[in-house]
Amino acid sequence: MMMKKITIGLVAHVDAGKTTLSEALLYQAGDIRKWGRVDTGDAFLDPEKLEKQRGITIFSHLAHLEKAGVQFNLIDTPGHIDFATQTEASLNILDYVVLVVSANDGLTSYTKVLWDLFAKYQLPVFIFVNKTDLVADKTKLLQALQEGLSENCLDFTDQDNFYENLATVDEKLLDEYLATGTITDNAISRLISHRLVTPVYFGSALKLQGTEELMAGLARFGRAIPDKDDFSGQVYKISHDPKGERLTWLKITGGKVRNRMELPNSEKINQIRIYNANKFTTSTEAGMGEIVALTGLQTTYPGQGFNHRDAPHASLIPTLRYRLKPQNMDIHTAWDKLSLLKDEEPQLHLTWSEALQEIQLEIMGPVQLEILQQELQERFDLQVSFDEGGVLYKETITRSIEAVGHFEPLRHYSEVHFLLEPGPRGSGVVFANECSLEILANNWQQQIMTALASKEHLGVLAGYGLTDVKITLIGGRASNVHTVGGDFREATYRGVRQGLMELKLRNACQLLEPWYKFKLHLNQQLLGRVMTDIQKMHGEFFEPIITGDSVILEGQAPVSEMRDYANEVRGYSHGEGQLEYSVAEYRPCHNEAEIIKQAAYNPVADLANTPNSVFCYHGAGHTVTWDQVPLAAQFPYQYPLD
Template structure:
């Protein structure tokens, strides 16, 4: 029996959890049909999920159908909890993307599609709510092929269980070699189709209504027939995708075993043992002594694991692309601050994207979030789990900084009996690339262990920009030369020189007006009455937004505007829409990433940040003369460095490029 791990992903209200319930019911895992709207769903086990009727946390279920053993991971559908959905994707063999037959292709569905592509997850699509008036399978399929991929193919079988000629032809056209064979033989073997699906060239589409159990059996049969198990490595490996605490406070590390066998009591992390191996099915679990490759389990006994972590031979997952865009301070409402901080840190242990920090100068706890629904859930979690009533105040946008030209930055650290000099090439990176560190320095110029110290030091802390002190992103930093002393260089010297080199290069770029503030932007979809379009267009223009498209909807009585706008301007627009449309309008927003700030001058003025006054991030260098150390300001550094600069101004100009 083959074993597949599948995740169900969807835009909120597409029917994702209802489909999960239907799959479990059809497979015989559950005997009673539970409804989401009545808080009875097998996989919505948390009290908040039952109350709200939405999935907030990812959950696991096990089912068997024909020769398929399926581990099903149900994920949150609301965009505010998208980070938890992204954590699950790297451990999936396949995903089921649920789309509503009558809601078009929402922005968040497109976001999920891009995430699935990033993690190279093959996808089956289930078009739900086909029982709704106006649902048109052909029109939906055309929309999927246009918005997502031409490889979206109707896999609805005929009475004999065969695919239509149109489906085979569409699938074959997604690969030149397969198409040539298809034209020669007029046949498309199942094995070839399985490979096309696994390579993300073909995406099977099924149609149905999960609430009425239609199309569900066909989807199950398709998963059983068209999926191929991932090959398992011989050496033990596993990937962490979730951290939770059970109702007794036991910390659980959820993993997908990718190779070898996981055994109870195995020592895997920091000399800590895997005490229990739990196989969950909804709320209940069984304890296993071993877990084979391909399976999912929750482990007790670990205290410092984190989502995305690789265990054994498995490497860490890529850094998640979905990042919080808002920061709030925690109002303890009279509760003990250390107690509140400890509780928030436990929540951040489960969701590292919360980035819970303590600000000593302001004496406040800070947390980063995706949206206001997440705030409501955090309030409820603090009350239910820790019996703490808190609120969240002083919300701010999370800005970032980057550069738009190349620069060589230099840092020197030479107080008495210390010595290190570092030269870094700073270059703009692609949007969304984050910070990338590498080296082109030969070991003859700078020994490998010292190069390692430089690169490790750069990644050891959050590097800040010099405009408002926001985190740096989208920048490629290369170690191009450096020098140490066999006699005087000690631990920490290259750390100081590296950090100063980065800051000095940034200050040089700041003087040339080549530093950029970035802010988060929304992709929005605004549905309003036709007589309200003028008002909406004026609002979007006022918010520095852009309208990309306008189309009629709902029998031409409503109009849909799509486009982009800064989060800072649009984050509170929902209430305004509800007011002027008398509750008939609907605004949907999805974070589309970071782009240049629309009001950078105002943000810089408000921040009043002094990069030379930031004592934790100095841009100057330290030299020694006549037995005494002295500081050289950043602008005088080029003329005092011991090593010659690697790049001329002309070479830097050729290397630099504006941010796309």
């Protein structure tokens, strides 16, 4: 009979004692001889140099242990909120999660954020209340869990009332208990796996109290996933070993993997590694329930499923934006090196902004920023500094106009007419063609449509990218003698800009700014301050959701106002408040005049995007300013303004 294999993850808020618990479990199972400590830098599951220096878990790590005939894959996740994206990435491969709660700290806001994540991933939970040697009132601790998380958090160490407490959760169990005086382990396992019951254990990891009971409960009531013959798997992490070898971390959810096996993405496995912290052995194959690191795969990504659904979109996303400034190399070389980090951590949101000519990154918090700076120095010899990056605004139009572009230097000729119309919010820039072949030959029309799609069209207010605009080709002119390739490209670019300048003159151009959708967890006493802050940010919010001493406030606010608010929340909530947000949409800019003044953009002076046209007079090309182009073209508007 094959040994049952179960993957568990240890998850907690910072300083709850999560890594100490992992050390205790490995030590008691005989997998490590020396019991390490986080604060002394010798914890088995904090093997990286940065983790030893900082005394915190930064990366998720894997270890193995056996208990009562069960083989456990144990994943220790970061506890600091700045590395929460690493924690969430691990959730999708877990069979069970062990939530560690400090008896001293109780239920923090971050603990409740984690609890919501477990619900999203439908993860069954075991709770270990740590440091109970310092807080002896177990009844009060259990009551706090039942009020703050779920009323079905039950004390699995209370043997006197164990079955009686369980029987109250389910009517069938109540009947079974009344008839037999007991409840089967299978029935209890079902309750746990369906999240109808959350077992709670109490103890002190540092003193090896309650840890044996926790593992015995996981071995007794934990269920392994059903066997499948066909291969399937879930990627949860990408990393690189010290020699630069790319590692794809995969949980096998069905069948087997073998050396040289071709995966559904058509890549072949070179090597199968079985890791225990930072040490590994190689294997020719691995089976269902195992977690392996595979080499030879270059296109895999965290969350990818092989014959298995991809992981859900992450809930915890970076909330702070910075501009990265290389100190010892040019920006393009730095970007090439940073691509490795982008590969490993998609939620780092590392991007190159062509418009701003800068590398931007979004992160969870200042501690992550410090770690990133050290990591770049040690891994890539890349010295960087950070400063606040700019918000990427966009521009649109609020009414329609016909635009004209003309390009006629000596021995060249082209003219185009477009209809510019406002598009639905979020539609981007859309191109259409309603020009008759009787007016302009098909080959010239195709050149125009290609030119339209080949360029990012900039607005004329501050030089940001155009969006939510429909540009329709409605007419044009060509010469049988003088029109050559490239002429219509020039006329096209000039025509779009000419129309935008006409609209600017009529106050029909608009600056848009990105808005965050936010969710804020914090103590109810701080609600008044937060609501005032959001109003000052020109934001909006829904009715607060109040549970006990905690409150959840959801709403939207401009990115420019809210992007640094996470730091403020950490400060005034003493680390207890948790702000989650993501870009929701673009809306009209709340301080348009101020942003336009700061940009100091002159659209006529932007020669790469000129709105002016070229006409031929007396055998030579002459520039005609945008406002005189319709008159010079002697072509009346088909779609005049009101």
